Amino acid sequence: MKIKNNIAVSDNGFIFNPASGESFSANPVGLEMLNLLRKGKEAEEVIREIETKYQVDSSTLERDLNDFIEMLKQYHLTVIDDE
Amino acid sequence: MLTIAVTGLNAIDSPGPGVAVIRGLKEAKSFDCRIIGLSYESLEPGIYMHDIVDKTYQIPYPSTGTDILMSRLMYIHEKEKLDVVIPNFDAELYSFIKLAPRLKEKGIHSFLPTMEQFEERHKVNLPAFGKKYGIHVPRSTSIYTPNEMLQLEKDYGWPLVVKGKYYDASLAYNFDQAKSYFNKISAKWGFPIIIQEFVHGTEYNVTGLGDGEGNTIAAVPMRKQYITDKGKAWGGISITDKKALTLTTHFLKETKWRGAFELELMKNKDGEYYLLEINPRIPAWIYLAVGVGQNIPEALTRLAMGWKTDAYESYEAGKMFIRYAWDMIVDLHEFEQISTKGEL
Known part of the structure; x- marks a missing residue:
């Protein structure tokens, strides 16, 4: 899973897809996850990095990250195979 | 200094494009211009915007016929020495396309679709149009x-x-x-x-300009963000949608479209584009295109004058337009002047 490289993300978590004109807003943890994914990190690496910063058990974190990635896919913010 | 006549001064809730077109013309880098407004009603707001419209003349409704329109335009031309006319309403285009050769003989240039292009893209003919040019239409x-x-x-x-x-x-x-x-x-x-x-999906619009030989001179796609109850965009954002731009280039290449246009597109859940409508003129949101780097009114004027016009290669995505309403205070004598004399 890769985030589209034309997606613009501001420091405040405001996300803009220039292809569709859609915009979204991520909370601070969502923004951190998104920025790690944009750097090309795999889900396991994202979990490891977030775990070291916040008090959270890894199963909750894994579930939240999966939900978040699903949402990114649903909003067409990820690269799909034929692109 | 060019003298350019522009219609569509009704900057109301279902706006004509005139005022936005004039703003583009006033910002043109390659020429200076005087603007002559052409109005149908006495309360079209553009008539009273003296900072952007130098003088306005009422013109007869299209239903009165082309000869009456021609004689009114000749009266205006005698006084103002028009170089270019930019009509902005669907309903008046037939008359202006028909008069274009006669107007050109008198020195008034325009850059409009051919009568064939104008008729072919009509809503009634859209299914045949889609079939002929290989474009999905509902x-x-x-x-x-x-x-x-x-x-x-x-x-x-x-x-x-x-x-x-x-x-x-x-x-x-x-x-x-x-x-x-x-x-x-x-x-x-x-x-x-x-x-x-009805095609379910997200609506996108593209405005652009074709040179009449199949080339794209300008093209800017926009997604409506705020739509009025009349379905008009009150806010929108420029986007980079590649499929919409490819479809536009295809449309221009195949039809050899001449002049400005707006494509209304619907993208369904599978990402396929359907062409809902072709508006054969500049849309009311044209100032967004000007604002992101493609001054379509300027390029259209250059083409009308027969000047060399380079195609725009890029524009800025992620820029928004947000329309607003603005109350002007107008002296009664101005209203009286345009209502009784047909000039202001």
């Missing part, structure tokens, strides 16, 4: 009686889009609603009524 049928919808309801399913010949479109969810829109719209715009299959 299925549609022209009808003259409400009962003809009974078959279409089976073929297309609900909801159905009920459209007028020139303007107006309503979404009907059942036969009673469809019948009521049929009656309302036909009373206003006449027959036929067009029944179009």
Whole structure:
């Protein structure tokens, strides 16, 4: 899973897809996850990095990250195979 | 210094493009211009915007015929020495296209679609248009009686889009609603009524300019963000949608479109584009295109004058336009002047 490289993300978590004109807003943890994914990190690496910063058990974190990635896919913010 | 006549000064809730076109012309880098407004009604706001419109003349409605329009334009030309005319209403385009050669003989240039292009893209002819140029269009049928919808309801399913010949479109969810829109719209715009299959999805618009030889001089796609109850964009954002731009280039190449246009597109959930409508003129949101780097009114004027015009290669995505209403205070004598003398 890769985030589209034309997606613009501001420091405040405001996300803009220039292809569709859609915009979204991520909370601070969502923004951190998104920025790690944009750097090309795999889900396991994202979990490891977030775990070291916040008090959270890894199963909750894994579930939240999966939900978040699903949402990114649903909003067409990820690269799909034929692109 | 060019003298350019512009129509569509009705900057109201369902706005004409004139004021936005004039703003583009005033910001043109390659020429200076004087603006002559051409109005139909005494209360079109652009008439009173003296900082951007130098003088306004009333012109006769298209229904009065082209000869009357021609003689009025000749009167205006005598006084103002017009170089270019930019008509901005669908309903007046027929007259201006027809008069274009006569106007050119008198030194008034325009850059409009050919009569064939104008007729071919008509809502009534859209299915044939799509087939001819290989562009997806929603299925549609022209009808003259409400009962003809009974078959279409089976073929297309609900909801159905009920459209007028020139303007107006309503979404009907059942036969009673469809019948009521049929009656309302036909009373206003006449027959036929067009029944179009409804494509679920997101609406995108592209404005651009073709040189008449198949080349794209300008193209800017926009997504509406704020839509009024009349379906007009009150806010929108420039986007980079590649498919919409490819479709636009294809449209221009195939049709050799001459002049400005707006494509209304619907992207369905599978990412396929359907062409809903082709407006054969500049849209009211044209100032967004100017603001993101493609001054279409300027390029159109250059083409009209027969000057060398380079194609725009890029624009800025992620820029928004947000429209607003603004109250002007106007002296009664100005209203009196335009109402009684037809000039201000």
